[in-house]
Amino acid sequence: MKHTEPYQAAVEVVRKLRDAGFQALWAGGCVRDLQLGKEPKDYDVATNALPDEVRHLFGKRHTLAVGASFGVIIVRGHQPDCDVEVATFRTEGPYLDGRRPEHVHFTTAEEDAQRRDFTINGMFYDPINDSIFDYVGGKSDLQQHIIRAIGNPLERMQEDKLRLLRAIRFTATLRFRLDEDTFHAIQTMAEQITVVSPERIAEEMRKMLLHPNREYAMELACSAGLLKPVIPELASLWETEGSLSLWQQTLKRLEILQTHHFETAFAALLLDLPVANDQQRLETVYQICKQLRFSNHELNLVHWLIEQRESLQGASSFSLSRLKRLLAHPDFPFLIELVEADLRSRNQSLADLEFCRQYRDHTPIEVLNPPPLLTGNDLIAAGIKSGPQFKELLTQIQDAQLEERIHTQADAQALLEQLIKHK
Incomplete structure (x- = not known):
């Protein structure tokens, strides 16, 4: 079987540590993924070598001490995707801030496994001898x-509150079921998710x-009580009597x-926000995105998609200028995805959507979004001062161009003269 370069790089890190007399094993998510047949x-890599020993062995020029105080060193590969994180086996002190331990104590693989989050992430693998080391029942739970x-x-969740959301993510993305005791612990602590930074919460979302x-992820997050503290504005979708159908x-x-x-x-998640009117919905969407520290691009796109939710209705009767402007919008493909899911979920006609899709697919881009026949410079040259x-x-000139009433710069100049005269 042919292995990838990152795989080979990680094997070589283990081999070099072993040759120097240290223990070294693959740990965590990579072991889980390999057991699931995923790349x-x-x-x-987890090892009994101390951070300074790892840096000495691989050389300071080829290592990064990103978390040396927690026993973590990055061994640089010949390309970025071949970098390998090497961590010393450790136990951890109390997590007083619910995010990171106050101190660590270097220890053995078996003790190291006990401080990890979930059993499926607590296994070790020897890539040289092809053997699993499982001190927490991870292999059985995976099967x-x-x-x-x-x-x-409760103790695992107290250590790092982000684990509340990580449990939901792993359960949903793997299509597994959540252990009952773990689920109850999440329910008990759900309100405490707000101690985690908005950026980390947004990344899990x-x-x-x-x-x-x-x-499945959102249904689990809701039933575990996590979605309400993360996006409280959504709560009335499932809490208001008679509105449960909106959540469904x-x-x-x-x-x-x-x-x-x-x-x-x-x-799609925010599309049915329970608010008084469309303007309030858009203001609420803006606030939610801000609270979660979205980038300006993310915020603007989410806002635009929700604003344009009904913009395809009656598309076959639109003027050509209105239709082409909509279809030429750079984010129109995202709008199509959203509108189709919304219409299908409500068993509504897809006729307008299909008309738009067919028109867009069969219209050359130079017809859909042609270069303007006149620019601001042309208007300035004609003696028009900037203003409303x-x-x-x-x-107006671009409308005429999109509606194919004018085709050349001369046509546009003639129309401009008429419009000025009319004004």
């Missing part, structure tokens, strides 16, 4: 499709909503949605 995104906290679930099992509608939309883009999925009429004139 790991990255490889982590039975169970997500279970290692040891006492991205991973869940980008996955095809996004509907949201879940159905997420289940149907086919997208590889987080913003489209997040818009400036944009209005350009829009």
